Amino acid sequence: MSSTSKYLSASERRAVTVEAVIALAAEQNPSQITTAAIAERMGLTQGAIFRHFPNKEAILEAVMGWVSERLISRIEKALAGEPSPLAALQGMFMAHAGFITEHPGIPHLLFEELQRAGETAPKRMVLTLVQRYEERIKRLLEKGKACGELDPELNSKAAATLFLGMIQGLVMQSLIVGDVNHIRRNASKVYAVYERGIRSAS
Amino acid sequence: MSSTSKYLSASERRAVTVEAVIALAAEQNPSQITTAAIAERMGLTQGAIFRHFPNKEAILEAVMGWVSERLISRIEKALAGEPSPLAALQGMFMAHAGFITEHPGIPHLLFEELQRAGETAPKRMVLTLVQRYEERIKRLLEKGKACGELDPELNSKAAATLFLGMIQGLVMQSLIVGDVNHIRRNASKVYAVYERGIRSAS
DNA sequence: TCAAAGATAGTCATCAATTACTATCTTTGC
């Protein structure tokens, strides 16, 4: 329990490391996150990190695993309660907005990883995460069309792209304003415009 | 004209340098763009770059200047011909999509700069560019509401955020697919969903 | 011919990774 004890078990230390990276990503460009900075954040020396990870890429891999797991479970939980596809979609969006307000570094990490050249393990993990996420949105949209809630003419793929873009737009906006809470405060307003674009003519 | 001459005038060399950076940004993470890589792309030695720029930040500054100028002028040109606010907005979007399809590295550069910690000159340039751009969209949206083309209930700020997010979404999509032309191919489909979200009920 | 552009060969700082050593837990044999 004594999370302030200097000596942590390997698995605890790995978990703390992942959290340190996510916290740092909220404050600075992910490419500027050095192993020394991660160690300092944990009150550890730089070399100690390599007792728990073979190399820096493995840290990133662990971070992406953490993000995938948490984000997916949070989204699914938000979806579970909602009765209609349209309500589920909104719940999904608000859950996502809440998640990145709590962990504003995450979208930066994902985007950074996506634009990396070459094929790294963490990049592949981001790719599958985003693709799975997109599939989930598309399925929901198709269901919405089927039950008459959404415009039958709607292009689901385009609408899914816009859904993800909506989040990116809010993140960018929060970077400009310099306040992460901007995301949660404005999420529903932006979503309202989106919903108007996809729902059936009534 | 002899663009293959090794010896260029200072201003020509600066222009070529900016283009080299933008080309490199399309292939790799902007933070991985080294002065050595820029030099190699131009067929120059690394040290020679510092004959024309006092430091690396100055190169980034020049790049941001180039982007601001070109993007703004291209957008304004697209706007000029269009009669109605709604048509102007669409023209603006398609012009932007075309611009980043030609220079796919640019959104990466801008986003990278936005999430940089601290206050650098290039970051300030990106901030003012995005803010000016956003203002332009909002004005157009207000005009559209005034002339009855757009939903009078529309939240212009939220719609502007979504407009910018739409571009980010397309960029992300193109990173996933691994093909920049994806942006131009899908721009109009995504825009159709957006337009439905903002236009008047008619 | 000479000033501007480029080449060459460095310096210095930073960063990921390693290594030899130390501190602290945990297990085992009596």
Add this chain to the structure above:
DNA sequence: GCAAAGATAGTAATTGATGACTATCTTTGA
């Protein structure tokens, strides 16, 4: 029960690679 032995976590110093930047020499073209 409890000390010795081993396992595990962390320290501190170092290394090799890399990157921004600089000093000095060489070439070019007007």
